Amino acid sequence: MVLSLLLSTFLTVFIAELGDKTQLATLTISGTSNKPLAVFLGSSSALVFASLLGALTGGSISSFVPEVVLKSIASITFFIIGIKLFINSFTIEKEEKEENKK
The missing domain is CATH 1.20.5 (Single alpha-helices involved in coiled-coils or other helix-helix interfaces)
Incomplete structure (x- = not known):
């Protein structure tokens, strides 16, 4: 059950993020710097943090809505x-x- 939820969440977010403005911003920043690993770590950390905020907010809202x-x-x-x-x-x-x- 948890694996199914993990996989469906991954696929949904992965597909939704393809070609969005975050990916384009990451591409632009990476193209203007010589540090693609630093850009990857920064952009992936931001996505993880934003997802954490969404998951925590959704979890707390769902308790009364x-x-x-x-x-x-x-x-x-x-x-x-x-x-x-x-x-x-x-x-x-x-x-x-x-x-x-x-």
């Missing part, structure tokens, strides 16, 4: 973010077309 409410809030939040990103992709595309016409 029902699971269904937490899942609903997370679902609605991700849905809103997805819609905003979807709308912004059309806005950026439209702006690029207008700039190319000039």
Whole structure:
């Protein structure tokens, strides 16, 4: 049971983090320095600490907020973010077309 939770958490976070702004920031910092190991240790420590904060906060919140409410809030939040990103992709595309016409 614990191994299954560990594996599903790892896969979820790993996939969610691929190509995000944290990874791009890490890539940029690593490209401008000659110390990739230091960049790796710094960025991975930051991710571990942020994950620890999330796990501790989620654990304490779940003791007085029902699971269904937490899942609903997370679902609605991700849905809103997805819609905003979807709308912004059309806005950026439209702006690029207008700039190319000039």
